Amino acid sequence: MYRFGNQIDMAFFICTAARLLLDAKAEIDQCRDQPISNYETRSTGYDTALIGKWHLGLEAPDRPQDVGFDFFHGFLGDMMDDYYDHLRFGQNYMRRMEEEIEPIGHATDLFTDWTLEYFKTRAEKDNPFFLFLAYNAPHTPIQPPQEWLDKVLTREDGIDKKRAALVALIEHLDDGVGRVIQGLKDRGLWEDTVVIFTSDNGGQGNVGARNLPLSGAKQDMWEGGIRVGTAVTWPGVIDPASRQTDHISLTMDIYPTLAEIAGLPVDQDIDGRSFLPVLKGEPFEEEPRTLFWVRLEGNMKYGGIPYHAVRRGDWKLLRNHPFESYQLFNLSNDPSEQNPIPREKASKVYGELFNALMTHINQAGRHPWQRKNP
Numbered sequence: 001m002y003r004f005g006n007q008i009d010m011a012f013f014i015c016t017a018a019r020l021l022l023d024a025k026a027e028i029d030q031c032r033d034q035p036i037s038n039y040e041t042r043s044t045g046y047d048t049a050l051i052g053k054w055h056l057g058l059e060a061p062d063r064p065q066d067v068g069f070d071f072f073h074g075f076l077g078d079m080m081d082d083y084y085d086h087l088r089f090g091q092n093y094m095r096r097m098e099e100e101i102e103p104i105g106h107a108t109d110l111f112t113d114w115t116l117e118y119f120k121t122r123a124e125k126d127n128p129f130f131l132f133l134a135y136n137a138p139h140t141p142i143q144p145p146q147e148w149l150d151k152v153l154t155r156e157d158g159i160d161k162k163r164a165a166l167v168a169l170i171e172h173l174d175d176g177v178g179r180v181i182q183g184l185k186d187r188g189l190w191e192d193t194v195v196i197f198t199s200d201n202g203g204q205g206n207v208g209a210r211n212l213p214l215s216g217a218k219q220d221m222w223e224g225g226i227r228v229g230t231a232v233t234w235p236g237v238i239d240p241a242s243r244q245t246d247h248i249s250l251t252m253d254i255y256p257t258l259a260e261i262a263g264l265p266v267d268q269d270i271d272g273r274s275f276l277p278v279l280k281g282e283p284f285e286e287e288p289r290t291l292f293w294v295r296l297e298g299n300m301k302y303g304g305i306p307y308h309a310v311r312r313g314d315w316k317l318l319r320n321h322p323f324e325s326y327q328l329f330n331l332s333n334d335p336s337e338q339n340p341i342p343r344e345k346a347s348k349v350y351g352e353l354f355n356a357l358m359t360h361i362n363q364a365g366r367h368p369w370q371r372k373n374p
Contacts, residue, residue, distance in 0.1 A: 163208035
């Protein structure tokens with residue numbers, strides 16, 4: 001995809017929250033009672049579909065078809081314990097709409113094949129569509145098809161076996177994305193389709209991922225945990241020669257961007273901002289904003305206490321564990337976050353970021369993390 005479009009840095013933290021931000025209109029810990037964006041997309045004539053991983057609810061009223069998707073073919077759960085039997089704790093969460101299904105094959109291949117089948121139906125219709133294709137790969141378990149693992153082991157002599165498996169799983173995923181792009185072209189859909197490819201967090205260090213030169217990994221507040229590359233293609237609009245921009249967005253910015261592209265009215269009471277001018281290469285002076293990250297982990301390691309990061313411009317204040325001190329960095333001078341700036345040397349910036357974070361945390365306390373039972 002990087003050959004066809006533009007690359008930006010997209011920041012978010014981890015799986016479920018990132019998925020919700022694609023549809024919601026507020027930061028996860030600031031959610032208000034607003035309609036999911038898929039309803040609005042559907043109301044303007046778009047067919048809406050989700051293929052692949054859902055991870056936002058196993059039962060009504062929280063399934064894809066309950067929150068605005070016309071079509072769902074995929075996996076309701078979080079992760080599969082095996083990419084071939086598709087079970088989670090012995091339960092089958094594979095569905096085609098309400099129907100429980102037992103497909104045969106590697107999940108990455110299944111999701112790709114189902115997407116190509118969906119394109120076949122789209123070629124027969126005149127109205128536009130929105131498709132959310134969510135692969136499980138490269139989430140654990142790191143289980144690539146054997147032929148893909150053999151390719152890596154043959155090509156990379158002496159490679160660590162753990163890393164080889166991860167590389168193979170990613171290359172298999174990359175092949176699936178290539179098949180999807182070719183499917184759009186084969187059906188005459190490519191020239192009129194915007195494609196966004198992104199991830200929900202940085203690579204997981206203990207399975208062979210390397211996020212260098214950034215520090216940290218999945219579940220960290222370091223840049224290696226929250227910064228991911230994002231590719232966007234739009235033939236005839238995005239100049240492939242532009243290749244890369246240093247613009248920083250959050251996952252919640254995708255919805256207003258797509259809404260602007262589709263001509264949908266965007267409620268002003270949202271936290272995301274459209275980055276369409278960046279994609280078009282137009283002059284763009286974004287109003288400064290403060291970005292927040294929060295993770296609430298329930299196990300004993302964290303004691304159920306959240307940990308946070310806040311960024312304004314190049315300045316970033318973070319606490320990577322509930323029982324650690326906050327650290328301040330200037331990402332322009334220190335993108336790898338190796339040299340924390342003493343508080344006394346930047347007390348004004350430290351104070352502003354800390355106060356902004358405390359205000360954000362207090363506002364978040366008004367919104368429960370989990371719905372109350374009726």
